Amino acid sequence: MRDTIGNNNSDLTEMNRSAVVKILQQREVCSRADIAKQMGLTQASITKIVAALMEMGIVSEVGIMKGNGNRRSIGLKLNTDMHQIIGVKFARHMFGVGVFDISGKIYTQTETEYSIDEDHQSVIAAMKKQIYDMLDQYKNVVAIGLAVPGPYLKDDGHIAVITQMPAWHDINFIEEFKDEFNKPLYIVHDANAGALAEWWFGDHERPIHTLAYFLVGEGVGSGIIENGNLLLGVQGAASEIGHISIDFQGLRCECGNYGCLELYCSAQAMLKKARQHVPECLSESYPKSIEACNVVFEAARGGNQKALEIVKEVAEYIGYGCVTLINAYNPDIIVIGDSVSQGGDLLLPTIMEVVKQRTIPELCDRVQIKISSLKVDPTLYGAAAIATDKVVRMPSAFLAVEK
Ligand SMILES: [Zn+2]
Structure with a gap:
């Protein structure tokens, strides 16, 4: 920029x-x-x-x-087939690497799981190896985008708080990745990456003035784009909706605040609720929150009353998040994505009900709320989109072909 x-x-x-x-x-x-x-x-x-x-x-x-x-x-x-962009998603439990062209078409992608107890240097080494493998395979990569959980401090290179994985706080992503590959590399907060992916590649009615991407996965966050530009804040940690308190006397969050939204509707929160209320649906082989979400949604679809109650409660909290997004940013569209959004049709009616009950009608009438329909994980897609965005801002520098 x-x-x-x-x-x-x-x-x-x-x-x-x-x-x-x-x-x-x-x-x-x-x-x-x-x-x-x-x-x-x-x-x-x-x-x-x-x-x-x-x-x-x-x-x-x-x-x-x-x-x-x-x-x-x-x-x-x-001429979209002449250049490629690599997108990398770093998340709790997994990282993904994908190769795209500048129109957003995906060529290939890989996903690698790791344990959150694993030594972080070995996880970083594995990520770098995956990226090198892609660079070996695709010779015309012009830029790389890396999406990491937020709040990510864009100038310092650190994630300020990464719940469940405090050791990763000390990793400087800029030092680790910036000069590693001899390609321009851009690092972005995952919710901002998702917002960019929806802005560029989402199937929405256009024109859009303000788009809010509401990431509800292992963490909870949001990315806001107004007229094509991300709202970043001075350190890059703007719109951290996951750490907005919805209960000032609520549970203590690792960020220091109490009753943060993330504690009530993230995949981790769903896992906790599932352990409490539908333990029979979880086997010991389901230690991960993403799988727990799917199990709960499946049970709810099958009519399990307790699972339906969990889903309703989570949807209510997502609704409170939408109300905050509407009041804070007055978007035309809110797109909900990541693992908890897999419950789409089960969640939306309650979300809409909460939003209707709690939002100023004039604001509520204008906003469209939907579940992401992107075929590729919005965060991975968005990691590529941030690099693509930089590339197409300077086409002569990045895309000119030597003759
Ligand atoms: Zn918090």
């Missing part, structure tokens, strides 16, 4: 090139006239920008398109 407020002519040229790339990224095939209309520039300006992008090998022409009133025009498309 640029920190200066002025624009040189070269910056403006690059911004316009970037805008064209972004349009083609979202619409696949588009005519010069369509792009001119969407950007509010003259056709002559667009012709010049497109010529430069074609010269760099970033854009090419693809036959004739039918336009309005039977007018024919030449279609343009992004």
Whole structure:
């Protein structure tokens, strides 16, 4: 992100090139006239920008398109298969690595589980090995994005609090990863990654002004995007909704606060409730909270009354989180994702009921609340999206093909 407020002519040229790339990224095939209309520039300006992008090998022409009133025009498309982006998701219990193209198409992905008691240096070494293996296989990787649980302090490189895994607090992700691969690498908080994935690749009605991604998984967090830009806060820890107190006399959280939302609706919270109320559904071989969520949802779908009560309670807490998101950020859309959102249809009616009861009607009427429908894990997708976002902001620097 640029920190200066002025624009040189070269910056403006690059911004316009970037805008064209972004349009083609979202619409696949588009005519010069369509792009001119969407950007509010003259056709002559667009012709010049497109010529430069074609010269760099970033854009090419693809036959004739039918336009309005039977007018024919030449279609343009992004050469998406020429560059790849690696996305990496680091989470409690697992890490994932995926290779994508700049339009978000996934080529391959791997998931590796680890025990939270495992020595962190060996987990980091395993992550690096996976990334090196992908770099060996895919020779045109232009950038890497890494998503980590929050609150992640973007300039310090540390996760300020990582519940269940306090030893990881001392890991400096910037020092560990930044210069390791000889590729630009961007690190982002997982909820922000999910927000970017939904912004770029989610199947939503557009245009969207403000999107809130509500991550409800092992941890609870949110990522907010307004007009394409992430809301980060001075240290990168903005919108940490998981640590907003919903009961000031509630349970003590590892962050220091009491009654944090994360303690009531995370996958870990569901595991605790399941152990208490439906232990018969859990076998000893279900030590992990993600599996516990699925077991509870399955039991609830099968009509198990106690499981249904757990699901209802969790949905109510997610609803309180949505109310806070609406009051704090006034979004057009809230997308709920990660492991607890797998209960989608079981959760939504209660979430909607809570939101209706507790939100100012004028705000409530405008917001759409839905469960993520992305086929790829939004955090992994978002890790790639953060790198893609940086790449398409400077297409000449990242995407030009040497001839
Ligand atoms: Zn907390």
